[in-house]
Amino acid sequence: MEALPRTILYDRHVALGAKIVEFGGWEMPVQYPSGIVQEHLATRKQAGLFDVSHMGRFIIRGNNRLPFLQHVLSNNADALDVGESQYTIIPNEQGGALDDAYLYRFVEEEYLLVVNASNRVKDWDHLQVHAEKIGDVEMIDRTFETAMLSLQGPRSKDMLSTLIDSGLLPDPLRNKLSIATLAGAEVLLARTGYTGEPICFELFVENADALKIWDILIEKGAHAVGLGARDTLRLEAALPLYGHELGEDPQSSEIPVFAMPLSRFAVSFSPLKGEFIGRAALEMQFTSLKKIFDRDYSAIQDLPRLIMPVALKGKGVARAGYKIFNNDEHAGYVTSGTMVPYWHTRGEGIASVLTDEHSLRGISLALLDSSISEGDTLEIEMRGRRIQAVVVPFHMRSEAPPFARAIPWDRLHSEKTSTPEAKTVTKARSILDQAIRNTSWRQKECINLIPSEQTQSAVTRLLSVMDPCGRYAEHKQVMAFSEAEVFYYQATDFIENVEKRLEEELRDYLGCPEVETRLISGQMANTAVFSALVDYLNRVDRKSEQRRIRKVMNNHIIRGGHLSAQPMGALRDFVARDPKTEKPAVVNFPVLPENPYKIDVPACAKLLEIHRPELIIFGKSMTLHHEPVADIRAMVDALALDCTIMYDMAHVLGLIGPHFQRPFEEGADLVTGSTHKTFFGTQRGIIGARFNEPDPEYDLWLAIRRRAFPGSVSNHHLGTLLGLLMATYELNHYKNEYQENIIRNARAFAVALNTCGLDVAGDPDISFTQTHQVILNVGYAKGPEIADRLEKNNIIVNYQAAPEEEGFTASGSLRMGVQEMTRFGMQPAHFEALAGFIHDVIVHGRTVSKDVAAFRKQFVDMQYCFSVTEFEDEIQKLHQLLR
């Protein structure tokens, strides 16, 4: 018998004591001496290193590489930019899977397709037939000349980071790629894997370099993991395995591709794909799936069974092929199943940590009648007895990096807490007491550094709870009355006057001819603008489906972009899908490699020319720099783009002026913002516009007015509208001194933190910041714990993910703003003292809560506001009226 092939790492596996088995035609390690359970657990808590060099690796190039891939693969290969990868299926004409695969685009002119070892020869032959038919496609099998390692788990990023000689790790998003030199070897890196780990990498290296990379990673503490734990890890993550969830079912009939939940992301019907193998059958399956989700089983014959995660309630181990019963009727089969270990956790929410204890649980994937749904209780027949099991949405979650979290079936939901039984009057007194304590603590004992918050002056706050806070004053401009505002209610003269005065003050403050003040949050202001822009773009054609904004350019969420300007936030329903990427048509501002908080202005020119956005959105929630409004305006004008430039100034609305920037003078069309961050106001949103009545774009302004009312609010919260007027008076009165001190304090604070030895983000040449914000890097995933520690010491900050981090649970930064404490009179020297407290807490773990509370006592009288003594009589009267 011919000897089976071995990977370049075979001797390493033997030396580590691995049990070697035949798998996919290769001699592979199934487990190392520590065993499958320990290998699984080590991957979930530290990092597992897998030799997956047995997987087939095909290079695809030639002029027709893209039409070829579009024809033979189910996903949209055209959606991949260089540096991206995707999960895909190699379909057959019947809508089944010949194999599942991953397509990588590391370089411009070629693709890398990774297929299952056991299917390599079959896939190759199939692909060759079509490559020859299409012509000008070159395929190269690189399986034997290269190695493929997989490094998965929370510590994997740390391990790789220290090895980089040049190049970067891929961006912290799944499926991103990069090419870097690690320990002297060129390595292709992908944020992909088969474990469900949120921090995961796959590495492609030449055979000559593989041993060195393997040895270094083992030396750095990666645990060697064999095929056994690879299977339990993928099962826990509910990832399919060809031959179990794809291919043939236990009755030897083909499993339709759409039976497997991941297929919804692996199959594309983009027009860019044209006719591809299996398209007709897959479309029928997809139609059936959509109906099944609506509980319409009329097309169930195209998709009679679906793969679902099933958890065992009773004791036992479900194995592939076991029958499953629903009310005594045979309802399907287990496709994969075993017992898997999981770490116990201690604590709740973001503070929960993995302990050193673990348990085992019985989980499976099953091919079940499509009419079965989540939560249904079933029975699995195993060796003559039946064990209860339940259909679950998932066995594990990956969205809280750096750890994947096991979700046993009985812990899918947190328990709702209920307050102990008490009389209503007792409860009312209790909440009053709590409000008194909370206000006293936040106002008199804490140093508040949350950059999106502000305390309003006493008179602003008082006005916010006067009579208008219970009233309505809907109004609308009516052309028939020469554009007069018509109010729908009586007794609205006062609030009408307030709103007019507020618009006047804000026009003056923003430096623009039009202001809308009825929105009650910054996000609502953005939504109103996006909705109005859609309305405006469709102004001629009112009969067809209203088209969305074709392309938007904004700051990426991981580079400080505002949630409210993202597709996952307010933009979602207003931006078109890009037919190429099949994702929201958003392109992000490029940033400087050495400073991810700053836009790379020269690089914008090419992107503007390629993408021709209809809307550009400036503004960030992690903001250290001016936005390059004037530069981009010049580029937009030079290209004659039909494009609206908007600046979401939420964070920096209170900084408009000579010490920061003047958006309308620099060329912005629209400014939105929330009025309670650097601005002095109550919690609301506003929109300002540069359009004047005869401008052709004035129609956009009219659309914005309509999308404010009736589009967004009926009741525009008149109490805080009145409060905002007073706040705006205050800001217009004190802005010069306030704004200058904000910038001065932020810089002094940043420099002092840096001098203490802390890692301050940004450019030291400009004292780190041009805004009220200071960003401190405290170490990967340590943000939540340190923010909590600071809170216990009466310093309130906001943990945030830095640009290289995978999500907010992995936050390694603290975002701070000086605006509120500046308003309470803190000066540079005071911020230097505060930096000392922060250093004590973070670096030395000292308890400084009493010192901080005592420090705050110096700063309880608000500055930059109309003093209570100045309006003593009026304030007394207002107080009396509240009794």
Place this chain on the structure above:
Amino acid sequence: MKEISELNFPDDLKYAGNHEWSKLDNDEVTIGICDYAQDQLGDVVFVELPQVGDTFDKGQEFGTVESVKAVSELFIPLSGEVTGVNENLEDTPELVNNEPYTGGWMIKIKPADVSEMDGLMMKDAYLDMLKG
């Protein structure tokens, strides 16, 4: 996976061809699986055992032991009535891996015919069988 020389086979036990061990103590026989069997199985995650009072004939299946990867049947080396089962294995099946001859025992039986013990192998014969 260990070499046979690295495995432990106590001298005072009797071994069956299916890798169960048996130990006679007064009138009771304790039964488990040997070091070789647990090493072959890998991490044991579930053990299914009979109930006290059940009776079996020699060679009948009396339970199963499941590792992460596979299920294996357990065959009784001699006939008898079950007088005890190791309930610790329900929550700590890894005892079968860690202490196959002590904490990882599986059942105790009252043998129907103690002379059946004579048909089982001594350590040396069992090792010869393993080495084939």
